[in-house]
Amino acid sequence: MADVMAPPRRRLPKMGDTTISLGLSVLVLLALAVFFVVPVIAILWRSFDTGAGYGLGNYVAALSDPRIWELVVNSLAVSGLSAFCAVTLAYFYAYALQRTHVVWKSALRMVVMLPLFAPSLIQAQGLIFLLGRNGIFNRFLGFDIEIYGFWGVAIANTLYTFPYAFLILSAALAVADARLYEGAIVMGARPFKIFRTVTLASTKFGIAAALFVAFSLSITDFGNAIVIGGNFDVLATEIYSKVIGQAQFHLGAVIGVILLVPAALSKLIVERISKKQHSQVTDKSVALQIRPNRKRDWLFGTYAGLIVGVFLSVPLIVVFASLVKLWPYNMSFTLQHYRFDVQNGTAPLWNSIGVAMATAFFGVIAVFAASIVTLKFRTPLSGPISFLATLPASIPGMVLGLGYVLAFNSLSNPLNFLYGTFPLIILLYIYYNHAQGYLITATSLKQISSTFDEASTMLGGSALRTLFKVTLPLLWPTLLGVGVFFFMRAMVSLSAVIFLITPQTQVAAVSVLQLADRGATNQAAAFSVCIMGIVILMLLLVRTVLWAAGARGVTLIR
């Protein structure tokens, strides 16, 4: 991706810069190797373990089984559909926020992030509360909806990937050069043509990146498919059956490798789509002023309202379920579910807050460094780094989690001392979510023209000086948003961390799983409400700090 993303290099960098660029690139690559590549290889090489030596036997067996091909088709169909829906819906939503005068923008931004605020387990449960055979629609409103199966998974995955697509697309639509629009208007282009030739064309990279992320997240997610898929199986649930159901790592690993193929293909396609994306903010840019247009604002306002309704319904039903005695039989109000009797009580919540803050801080540094070395400091390592930086999106959490165990629990690993500690959990969260963080940052960074860098370099600024004096000041609102994103992910992700927790390092999402496992659905909902509350509080807190610091125009979620 890097080679097509990067602007052509117009002059040779100075000697000192090369050292810094190379040094930082090596550092980024090393970290990706140690905390991503090694664990993934540690688990995936097992796919060659046939029980009688190493070979391709498992692959031959798997690929000659017609069942696998059916799963491939299922996976591609459901992930393709939900990626398409999520990106389309998110694009117009982001458009409404960035290019029209709809009201209550901050609230609109917050609401569609809600799926990131609670463990996906509880969101799927919320969807069943709403649309299940005994859910609100069927039980109280007289509908006859059957949610389990292909459509259920497609809906759940669309909701689940929408916020990621929105974050990327919103970053892409945030900046625009008014001159292009004026030119188009002067030439007499109609609004739709302007949208197609200017807006869509200038956000190609964002669209491609959003499609890639949404598709990869859907195809690697097994949580929604397990809860709501019924008998509709996909590749990710097959890994779950092999590894968790039958303890056959080698067969699970084969499917883990197969899962990399569509992900890698989608990445290639994305690269083609995003070719020749130009920077949006150059030294000559004129910031786009959004013209008043009542009709347009009404149209997009209604659309945003509909989306908000959908995104509010699931968390609201979860909050409601946490406050009633026994959903759906006894709807009398109670606070009893907030008296948590799960092991360790609320301690995991506090652990998670610390872990999530550290993840946010170090996660931002990691993806910022990765974006800089791939987009601004061109070195021979830029290509491999850009490839590795987005690869984590194609690895199911369960696979990466087990890979961490295999890699870091081994006594021959010099980093073995990290095993069983919070720092390793933090590293897992950073690299598990690396692709999304990197793509949001890169999308933003791409909008900033390299002419700024060149001007700075020509004026005698070193690469580092340009970075701190030019790039960071333009990019920091995005980085703040990425930090918030990492924070949210570390509060709620479950599938990978389940293999790293120890009696001493319990995290909040696992408590939700324990409660749901033992049938205390209402209490699990209550615990999730606490997690959601913490995330919202954190957002408000950061907002207040920013406001107090005088940065009033900055939004945390772009």
Place this chain on the structure above:
Amino acid sequence: MKFQTASITAALMLTTQAYAGEITIYTSYEEDEAAAFLDLAREAMPDVEMNMLRLSTGDLAARIIAEQGNPQHDVIWGFAASTIVNPEIEKTLEPYAPEGIEGIPAAFKSADDKWFAVTGYMAAFCVNNERLKDKGLEMPTSWADLTDPAFKGEVVMPNPASSGTGYIQISSILQMMGEEDGWALLDDLDENVAQYIKSGSKPCHAASAGEYIVGASYDMRAIKNIAEGYPITMVIPSEGSGNELEANALVASSDNKEDAKRFLDWTITPEAATAYGKWKAIVTMPGGEKPQQFLDAGLPKDTSDVLHPTDFKAAADDRTAIIEEWQKRYEN
């Protein structure tokens, strides 16, 4: 609160390195049971620092196998017998016969002393009373009843490929009825099954939530959901109920075997047996009365009347073949 302070202190130390007087226990007992048992164990052995990690059977099995190069635990406690015999897990165990092991019948322990089981669970249906009444159906009492076309689309079962509970249900039907009749029954059942859910407890939760009439699950899940207040009835299939044992074992790599063995000794004391009786429908050693709540839910006083004597060895040996055949018949 006590746990909380302990866990925060421990968390601050950021380490799991075991020292003398400390043991790490891996368990798949349900979270509330495990906490209750552990409280008692701590009382009985106040000088031993006990760290417990609770994960579901499948997650814990994957964890143990992934950690086998450098195991972090000293003891396995309450872990499915059909999974503990997995060669990759069994090879990490060390034979140990705790004091008083003679009290446990031979069927509930391994011949080479690698594991013994004090508790277990058996297959049971959760039947949603409300939904049953709405559809005007009779309370089913057996697997055969569930093949009645009236139940079409109203039965959910665990998927044996991803759930141990699901596997014991299938394997016990095949063991009880023989291959031919067993598969014939499963074929008929498949006509009515709406979903093969990928967990052993979720079918009961789905029936409890009123999503389906019948969820094939296991005894304690039904009893606990009744206690939560869900309008369900527990039915133990009249053909006989397949069962799973929850095994305890000593981990060969433990660096504190002395305390680990003391812990295992404690798990078969009469005191522990009494505690198990309050939480478990199957206790393999004498002692402990069944709580009234269990009997009210429909559990017989003597569960051996309804249990099918499972051949665990055969169940484990045939696992891959049976799951393959099952997938061929009922998936896709």
